[in-house]
Amino acid sequence: MRKVDPERQAAQRGRILEAAAECFARRGFHGTSTAEICAAAGMSPGNLFHYYPSKEALIEALVDADRQAWAGRRRSLEEGDAASLLGNLVEEELARISDPGYRRLAMEVLAESVRNPRIAERVARDETARKEAFVGLLRRAAKRGQAPAGFQAAPSADWLLLLLDGAFSRAVVDPAFKPRACARRIRAAVAAMLKEVP
């Protein structure tokens, strides 16, 4: 019997997911064959299917990986200056929005979630983890007096996510949309949100 090496397995899974994300971002979910994913991962079909028995399983795993990444960074978001960490998070999301490959991948996941309740449920959980990160940072910033009196973390997080998701949507539907111009406005909104009490 072959010995199972969990570390090697995790590395294999990571390699496959990276290859799948790259292929889906380039050619779309339905435009990508499992043969292409195998080639990109440098892996045999038998090996790929051992880890992920279908393309659907790959999309599910990609969404789960994103959620796990949010969970994994929870502790790091609980230490250090909350306002700066929030600024970094916003910059990170703005960089994703400016990346056509990321946009395509995210749209493919969204389109699959409309069809497939298993994927929709995973996307919702990922979204919850993302929102918790924003609410947590805003709450912590408010506790440190970095927000005006009467500040409420949850609605402010809703607004911030609305701005980011709006920028994502416009970048998807409007080829003339300039993510940079809106990034300035979004940064200003974050700054206004956390303006210290005078």
Added chain:
Amino acid sequence: MRKVDPERQAAQRGRILEAAAECFARRGFHGTSTAEICAAAGMSPGNLFHYYPSKEALIEALVDADRQAWAGRRRSLEEGDAASLLGNLVEEELARISDPGYRRLAMEVLAESVRNPRIAERVARDETARKEAFVGLLRRAAKRGQAPAGFQAAPSADWLLLLLDGAFSRAVVDPAFKPRACARRIRAAVAAMLKEVP
């Protein structure tokens, strides 16, 4: 030979599209059978296929109808107080965003557009018509002195559409999202945008 009655044909098409929109909003594009659309439209399959040979053709026609509606109201948006008309347009979009049936239909169209370049092209044209309406109204408001000095219509329209599409996205992905709370902020953004020069 049967005489073709263009008015009757247009009415039939309208009836089918209304039935299809209702079915897609309720059960999704792939969850809806043509038999269900026939029943909802009170029409035989032969009659339905005469007008729309496939479900794809129905989605395409729904997007085209939306674009034509934008074109049809162009003249009415060129008359009357631009700032009030813009306010009405924003209210109309906010009402759509609060309607789960509309959200589902819009998501189904978006998901199909990810798969199908013919639909993607139509969605892009519809989106252009929508944006032109916003830019036109903002430009007209600025000409009448209803905007501060240095006001630029196109980036302001981009921002407004970002807010509306962001609200739509959040309503789709977050069951706890409250469209009303964000509607207040969006109205405030419109008001701030068009604040007259003091």
